[in-house]
Amino acid sequence: MMVLENLRPIEGPASLRIGIRGGRIAFVGEDGAGPAFGPDRVIDLDGAMIFPGLINSHDHLEFNSFPALGREHYANYVEWGSRIHATCREDIDRVLKIPPAMRVQWGLYKNLLGGVTTVVHHGPAFPLENPCIRVFRECQSIHSVQLEPRWRQRLNNPLQWGRPCVIHIGEGTDEGASREIDRLTLWNTLHRPLVGVHGVAMNTDQAAHFKALVWCPQSNFFLLGRTAAIDQLGRHTALLFGTDSTLTGDWNIWDHLRSARDTGLAADPDIYDMLTTTPARIWGLGGGALAPGCAADLTIARPRGDGWNAFYALDPADIELVIAGGRVRLADGRWVRALTHLGHDFDGWSRVLLEGREKWVPGDLPGLARQILAFDERAEFPFLCET
Ligand SMILES: [Zn+2]
Incomplete structure (x- = not known):
């Protein structure tokens, strides 16, 4: 079980926590309610916005x-x-x-x-x-x-x-x-x-x-x-x-x-x-909502402000965590230490800079960009690669 805490939905003041097990959402509840989990299971997301993976x-x-x-x-x-x-x-x-x-x-x-x-x-x-x-x-x-x-x-x-x-x-x-x-x-x-x-x-x-x-x-x-x-x-x-x-x-x-x-x-x-x-x-995907039993496809972002205006003002640089089928697929650099503590292995991952913010993804994205540039030197990418 991985428990994401201190999240907020797009609308409403509630502070949520969401449990993920076996690729699915196990529970959704308010922070502070329900059973307690040890620090090796929980990540505090500092009030970030959560919505189903797009x-x-x-x-x-x-x-x-x-x-x-x-x-x-x-x-x-x-x-x-x-x-x-x-x-x-x-x-x-x-x-x-x-x-x-x-x-x-x-x-x-x-x-x-x-x-x-x-x-x-x-x-x-x-x-x-x-x-x-x-x-x-x-x-x-x-x-x-x-x-x-x-x-x-x-x-x-x-x-x-x-x-x-x-x-x-x-x-x-x-x-x-x-x-x-x-x-x-x-x-x-x-x-x-x-x-x-x-x-x-x-x-x-x-x-x-x-x-x-x-x-x-x-x-x-x-x-x-x-x-x-x-x-x-x-x-x-x-x-x-x-x-x-x-x-x-x-x-x-x-x-x-x-x-x-x-x-x-x-x-x-x-x-x-x-x-x-x-x-x-x-498409019969069994997800698309923040509800128990749904596929754990989740996106967590750092909005500027509240509500729908903040949701529609988001950009890729603001995306802090992407979870697909219960597996972390993208992490902002600020969460790498906490996720490692939860047992997530970043071996085989790479990082790029999106508007100065470090994003970790599986595989070698900078390597892919270099390979593409070798075929087409005018190819453009929206990120910078760190050296
Ligand atoms: Zn088309």
Whole structure:
């Protein structure tokens, strides 16, 4: 049992303690109540904010070494794709020289540094040994109606029956982007559970055919100058949140959350639900809440202030502890001594500096950055490596 004490939820004055055992939350209670545990079990987190580990429902892990590509707004994703292939050839070729396995590793660290404990990867499957966070792949990825030639056969593959089908859909502002949504739902003859990504062109009737819609506002504004009408669509389908890759957005998920909040389309607790309870239910993760029995996927941060304003002002530098499946996956330097005292072994971990704050992560992140730079000397990372 590991007991985290002196924590506070986003809202409310309570001072919490949370017990973790066997990868799950064993108990949640107020500090000072319940049984006492010895100092070899307890870590006092000095009033930090705790929330469930974030669930990023849309990313392409191997595309996070790209800079944002495209300088204008496009009518749809097909137009964007053909324009960047015509005008950004040099950038694309440069990044594609980096082996995909290295780009995937950086994609995982990108999520971890932001406090994400589960990422839903979209795209081809690849081998993953001991990833630093959970990668959800119990779904079928179809790129899109227009760019995946065999989408109908893949959608109607009886061997995939019952599995969610995740597909970019309605990513445009033109008639075609809306029509492709109808084509998809018309061809869903096996009534597969559909999870759409983007849905900028989606209307409420169309939304009712989807089990969920992944909202990626920053990617939408970058590509199209507009985002999905999630205030209305959310009455007809479940809403999840995704960052997409750095091809169309910032590496920092908190920047995406501020973009989402700035739209005024969803209330603060609703955006939070799109990253926690709702994706936990839709993907069947058994977590997403601070409750006994839930998977111990937890993020602990040092906010400036209280309440929702403080939550949405967070940045990766403020993340102090990330626990996924009950295992510490990221620790701010200030907790290394206390965690070592609890028996956590930092052997095989590395540290980087994020805005001057030391973050410890499993594996060799500085080494990965050096390897990537050997392939692409213009690669950029948001951290400094200590020498
Ligand atoms: Zn995508």
